[in-house]
Amino acid sequence: MRAILSEIDIPPTWLALHVAAVWVLSLVSPAVLGDAGAAAGKVLVLLGALIMAAAVTQMALRRTTVIPRRMPSTLVTTGLLSLSRNPIYLADAIILLGAILWLDAILALPLLASFTWLIQTRFIIEEEARLTAAFGPEFGLWAARTRRWLGRK
Known part of the structure; x- marks a missing residue:
């Protein structure tokens, strides 16, 4: 049972669970955003998918x-990874925000914070420790100039 749980404890599973929770909350959330929210949500979901595919x-x-949890063979610091140390997780968060807007589930906005906290504590911190062990100062320099989620320092 523990092996099965470790196999499904991956970011796409957590994203799917959060999107499912957004859907449930959309059933009771007051309609606020309407067609504009749906259009913006669709754009964000597409943007997130494109960022993920590119990364x-x-x-x-x-x-x-x-x-996640596998040892990287190369430290990639160019392209999207010069703007975010975690562009795939950023894409996940963009997709989640898109789902919230698309489904007009304003009550689900706190799920965005819970998702980013969960990803950071369950995956990113461990990954950064592995990158530090594998690439040492090279990772340190990249981390010093590139934010964890988005932007250069």
Whole structure:
């Protein structure tokens, strides 16, 4: 049972659970955003999917893993990864925000904070420790100039 739980304890599972919770909350949330929210939500979901695809492609071209809890073979610091140390997780958060807007589930906005906290505590902190162990000062320099979620320092 523990092996099964560790196999499904991955960011896409947590994203799916959060999106399901958004849907449930959309059933009781007051309609506030209407068609504009639905349009913006669709754009954000598409943007998140595009960012995710670009980041996965970039990492695949460098022959390193995108699977959490696996040791990376290469430190990728260019392209999208020069703007975010975690562009795939950022894409997940954008998709979640898009779902909230698309479904007009204003009551679900706190789920965005819970998702980013969960991803940071369950995955990002461990990944950064692995990157530090594997790449030492090179990771430190990248982390010093690139924010965890978005932007350069």
